[in-house]
Amino acid sequence: MEHLKRVGPKAGGLKYDLLTALNVTGLHGTPTEQTSLMRLSALITARYNWRIEEVSIGHAELARLWGVNDRTVKREMKRLMAMGVLLCIRPGVRGRVGAYRLNYARIYALSRPLWACVGSDFEGRMIEVSGERTVVTVNFQPSETPKPRLVSDQNTGTWGAVRR
Numbered sequence: 001m002e003h004l005k006r007v008g009p010k011a012g013g014l015k016y017d018l019l020t021a022l023n024v025t026g027l028h029g030t031p032t033e034q035t036s037l038m039r040l041s042a043l044i045t046a047r048y049n050w051r052i053e054e055v056s057i058g059h060a061e062l063a064r065l066w067g068v069n070d071r072t073v074k075r076e077m078k079r080l081m082a083m084g085v086l087l088c089i090r091p092g093v094r095g096r097v098g099a100y101r102l103n104y105a106r107i108y109a110l111s112r113p114l115w116a117c118v119g120s121d122f123e124g125r126m127i128e129v130s131g132e133r134t135v136v137t138v139n140f141q142p143s144e145t146p147k148p149r150l151v152s153d154q155n156t157g158t159w160g161a162v163r164r
Contacts (some may be wrong), residue, residue: 011050017125018104019044020118021111022085028114036079039066040086044102054089058097085110105130 019041026037046065048055057065059073066073077100080086084106092098108130115123 013125014129015050017122017129018102018107020122021107021115021126024114024118025107025111028117032079033083036076036083037085039076040080042066048102054099054101056090056097056099058092083110 022037022041022044026034026041029037042065043055043057043062047057059070062073062077063070066076068076077086081088081100084103087101087103088098089101090099108126111126112130115126
């Protein structure tokens, strides 16, 4: 998959499409998936740093954002990482907060069956961004190999001069 930076021109559309894919996946999922992906969507909207493509936030601050306790935050982060939509790039240890990154390929794979539910324009954009373009191979070789023509040994005339 081609990795696109989500900064600069057209970045807003890419971010909205990613959030739409997450939300639609959650809405069509189980109640647990709905809750998890809604919380992830809130985390992305509030704290995701698109320039360095990571989020660094402590469990206490995340618990305030989600309106839950620390234990729920730990369980939810493990669930998001198990789903594959969130990758831990630097674990939090000894008072340092962890850093996480979105796994775009997994988000696209999870949401792929639901792109048409949003609309054909969304589906087209997501196919382009996710790198799922259909490649059509065209064989320009004739199906039958032509038989070589016998060339006479006549080296006369204009054609004979060209051949010589």
